Structures are given as C-alpha cells and as structure tokens.
Amino acid sequence: DRISDGLSRSRDKFKESMNVLLDRGPDLDEEFWEGLEETLILSDVGGAAAADIVERLRDQATRRALPDAYAVLDLLNDEIAATFTAGGEDILGGQPAVVLFVGINGTGKTTTVGKLAKAATDAGRNVILGSADTFRAAAIEQLEVWARRSGVEMVTRERGADPASVCYDTLERAEAEGADLVLIDTAGRLHTSADLMRELQKVVNVVRKRSKLPVHTVLVIDATTGQNGLQQAREFNRALDLDALIVTKLDGTAKGGIAAAVSHELQLPIVKIGVGEGIDDLRDFNAHEFAAALVG
Ligand code: GDP
Numbered sequence: 001d002r003i004s005d006g007l008s009r010s011r012d013k014f015k016e017s018m019n020v021l022l023d024r025g026p027d028l029d030e031e032f033w034e035g036l037e038e039t040l041i042l043s044d045v046g047g048a049a050a051a052d053i054v055e056r057l058r059d060q061a062t063r064r065a066l067p068d069a070y071a072v073l074d075l076l077n078d079e080i081a082a083t084f085t086a087g088g089e090d091i092l093g094g095q096p097a098v099v100l101f102v103g104i105n106g107t108g109k110t111t112t113v114g115k116l117a118k119a120a121t122d123a124g125r126n127v128i129l130g131s132a133d134t135f136r137a138a139a140i141e142q143l144e145v146w147a148r149r150s151g152v153e154m155v156t157r158e159r160g161a162d163p164a165s166v167c168y169d170t171l172e173r174a175e176a177e178g179a180d181l182v183l184i185d186t187a188g189r190l191h192t193s194a195d196l197m198r199e200l201q202k203v204v205n206v207v208r209k210r211s212k213l214p215v216h217t218v219l220v221i222d223a224t225t226g227q228n229g230l231q232q233a234r235e236f237n238r239a240l241d242l243d244a245l246i247v248t249k250l251d252g253t254a255k256g257g258i259a260a261a262v263s264h265e266l267q268l269p270i271v272k273i274g275v276g277e278g279i280d281d282l283r284d285f286n287a288h289e290f291a292a293a294l295v296g
Contacts, residue, residue, distance in 0.1 A: 006275035010256030026068035046261025080291035088269030103220035105188035108248035114146025130170030248274030
C-alpha cells in the first residue's frame with residue numbers, strides 16, 4: 001500500500017542498522033538496548049521518544065521474561081505506535097470546522113489544502129478556501145488552481161493586503177454560503193520569523209474571535225527536513241498553541257521517524273500525512289500502520 005511504499009526508505013535504513021545490531025547475537029544485554037536506542041535515534045524518532053520506547057521494552061522484557069532480541073522486536077511496532085499522541089479526529093474528520101494551515105514555505109501547505117478541498121468536496125461537503133498568504137502572489141495563484149480543480153470558491157485580496165482581513169472575508173463568505181469546512185492557507189515566510197509569528201498570531205486571534213464554527217490550527221511540516229522540522233514545530237507551537245500536525249513528503253525520505261518525534265514531544269496528534277504530489281497522495285494517519293511501515 002501507499003504508506004508502506006512511501007516509508008520504504010525509512011524502513012530500509014532502520015532494517016540495515018537493526019541487522020548490524022543483531023549480527024552480534026540476540027542477547028538482551030546492555031549493548032543491545034543501547035544499540036536499539038541508537039537505531040531509533042538514527043531513524044529520527046528523536047531522543048525522548050527513543051528513550052521512552054526502549055524503557056518500556058526493557059520493562060516488558062523483564063516482566064514477561066522475554067528470551068531474546070527477536071521477542072523484543074516483535075513488540076517494537078506497538079511501542080512506536082504508542083509514542084504518537086492520539087486524538088484530532090474532530091479536526092478533519094467530517095465535522096463543521098475552520099482549519100488554519102501554518103508552516104514554513106515549501107513544506108507543502110498549499111498542496112495539502114488543495115488535496116483536502118478536493119477530497120472534502122468529493123465527500124459532499126461544502127468547502128470554502130481562504131488564501132491569506134498575501135505576501136506571495138504565487139501562493140494565491142497556486143491555491144486558485146487547486147480551487148478551480150475541485151470547483152471550490154476561494155476568497156483572497158490583493159498582494160500586500162492584511163491577511164487577517166482575508167480571513168474575516170473568508171468567514172463572512174463561508175457563513176453566507178453555509179459552508180461547513182473552511183480551509184485557510186497562510187504565509188510561510190515574511191521579512192523575519194518574528195514578523196511571521198506576530199502576523200499568524202493576529203490571524204489566529206481574528207479567526208477564533210469571529211468564527212462560529214470550531215477553529216483548529218494545523219502545522220504542516222516537511223519530513224525531509226528531519227530535525228529542522230522539529231525545530232520549526234517547537235517555534236510555531238510556542239507562538240500559536242497548535243492543535244495538530246500534518247507531515248508531508250514521507251515518500252522519498254529516510255527521515256520518516258520525525259513524525260513520531262514531533263507528535264511525541266509536542267503532544268500533538270497527526271491528522272493526515274502526505275505521501276506524494278498527486279491529488280490522492282494525502283492519507284489518514286494511523287499510528288499502528290505508520291509504525292509498521294517505519295520498522296517493518
Ligand atoms: P507551501 O509553500 O508550504 O505552500 O508548499 P507547496 O504546497 O507549494 O509545496 C511545495 C512542493 O512540495 C511542491 O512541489 C509540492 O508538489 C510538493 N509536495 C507537497 N506535498 C508533498 C508530498 O507529500 N510528497 C512530495 N513528494 N511532494 C510534496
């Protein structure tokens with residue numbers, strides 16, 4: 001399947017290090033536990049999540065008197081799945097909502113909004129798009145292409161306009177049209193990162209104040225950027241108090257474990273994953289499926 005295919009590079013990398021580790025025998029000695037933790041860290045699941053996983057596995061090995069490394073590895077999928085923060089089903093699960101998408105330029109925000117608009121429209125929902133990236137004319141044009149493709153209305157203003165006003169207009173339009181899903185694309189780059197965070201805070205505040213529908217803030221991160229993605233996520237979460245994550249570009253990266261690191265550290269659920277550039281390449285996230293695809 002697509003998730004398994006998409007994570008094949010991450011999985012190959014993990015299996016390669018695991019094989020090296022098991023070459024020295026299946027004993028559950030200190031060297032094995034350290035090697036396992038290191039292998040998880042190399043797979044980008046992050047230091048905190050890796051330590052947690054190994055601690056829980058050690059605990060089970062003792063309690064259940066597991067005979068060897070193979071018995072431990074049988075439990076690895078479940079433990080990796082458990083490091084993801086659960087929840088977020090209400091965000092893009094079919095309930096009426098306003099969803100604000102934030103993230104650095106190039107992470108796949110606009111593409112993701114486009115894919116979601118198409119999928120939701122196909123599912124019979126009444127969708128409206130807002131393009132609040134007034135800093136970059138190309139961003140508005142790009143979203144317009146997606147809007148046309150799925151026959152969805154898009155609200156925006158001229159380049160340089162106040163993004164909060166675009167959001168305000170979008171919500172008014174959504175109310176007039178009886179839309180039940182409002183997807184708003186925001187800027188991913190301004191003159192400085194502090195400017196960007198200030199602008200996004202203003203946008204989030206205006207939308208929260210004005211919207212009659214529940215408002216969710218979703219960060220889009222690019223898995224290929226590995227630990228940089230985690231850095232960005234921390235900064236956005238500090239400034240905006242995020243509700244969920246979407247991790248894109250899981251195809252063609254060996255850094256897929258970053259999804260676990262971010263979800264674990266920031267205590268945020270992953271609501272969708274991107275596994276390609278095509279319109280169908282946005283998938284529901286399932287922790288067990290993901291863990292299985294990551295480590296095989
Ligand atoms: P934005 O600047 O955050 O709005 O990013 P864009 O939506 O413009 O996407 C940047 C590039 O990433 C485009 O070329 C997209 O086609 C590509 N992209 C987005 N999501 C994915 C994905 O899941 N996999 C792959 N391989 N490419 C993606």
